[in-house]
Structure formats: C-alpha cells, structure tokens
Amino acid sequence: MQYQQYYCIYGNDKLLNNNSIDKELRDILAEPVMLVNPQGGMTDWKHEDYEISVKIMFLMFLNTEYDDSFIKDSPISIEFFDQWWKLKVCSDQIYRDEIFEKADNIIINKIQLTGKELPDSFINDLKLRIKNKE
Numbered sequence: 001m002q003y004q005q006y007y008c009i010y011g012n013d014k015l016l017n018n019n020s021i022d023k024e025l026r027d028i029l030a031e032p033v034m035l036v037n038p039q040g041g042m043t044d045w046k047h048e049d050y051e052i053s054v055k056i057m058f059l060m061f062l063n064t065e066y067d068d069s070f071i072k073d074s075p076i077s078i079e080f081f082d083q084w085w086k087l088k089v090c091s092d093q094i095y096r097d098e099i100f101e102k103a104d105n106i107i108i109n110k111i112q113l114t115g116k117e118l119p120d121s122f123i124n125d126l127k128l129r130i131k132n133k134e
C-alpha cells in the first residue's frame with residue numbers, strides 16, 4: 001500500500017557556520033523544509049533507499065531554484081547532502097480537526113491566554129466551540 005512519508009530537511013551546523021556562502025542564501029538553505037514522498041508501492045525498497053532518493057530529490061530541487069555556485073558547482077550526491085544537511089523522518093502527523101474533536105472542557109480550561117489579541121480571540125472562540133460541543 002502506498003502512503004505519504006514526510007521528511008524534514010534542515011541545515012547542519014557546518015552549513016550554518018559556513019561564511020563562504022552568501023548569508024542570505026545560507027539562511028534560506030538552512031531553514032527546515034518538508035519534502036513529501038510517496039512510498040510503499042515498491043516493496044523491495046528499504047527505509048535507507050527512500051532516504052537516499054529524498055536526498056537526491058532535495059538537491060535536484062535546489063539546482064532548479066538557485067544559481068549560486070555553491071549549488072551549481074556541486075555534485076548531486078549523498079556525500080554532498082550529508083556534508084551540509086540533516087534529514088529526519090516525521091512519522092506522525094497531527095491534524096487540527098482531530099485535536100478539536102478530542103478536546104473537552106478539562107483541556108480547554110487549562111489553556112491560558114497569551115496577551116496577544118489574535119491568538120486570544122482564537123482561544124476564546126475555541127473554548128466556546130468545545131463547550132457548545134458537549
């Protein structure tokens with residue numbers, strides 16, 4: 001059965017501290033991004049095989065988006081990826097609607113206001129919504 005796997009890719013300390021890359025580009029390249037990859041249809045594939053393909057796809061993406069020599073003059077390889085980035089599998093997704101559905105008055109009463117107008121408005125609306133649900 002095929003499913004969507006979520007991978008978080010973000011710059012490692014070596015990338016964050018590399019002053020030979022333009023600071024603006026370095027900040028962009030270091031920001032966490034989520035790459036969604038369909039998996040499970042190829043039964044011979046192992047977890048490591050999928051991770052390798054995700055690393056290659058990420059570097060392909062960078063080559064389509066950035067003209068900087070750091071990207072353009074570098075190989076699309078696992079070694080290059082591993083030198084500058086980290087990859088983490090996000091195995092669980094949390095859906096907002098499930099949270100709202102499971103929340104009860106006990107949970108709602110524990111929420112503290114933030115002192116900020118928009119988040120507090122959201123919290124108050126949420127409290128009303130949950131109270132009216134019960």
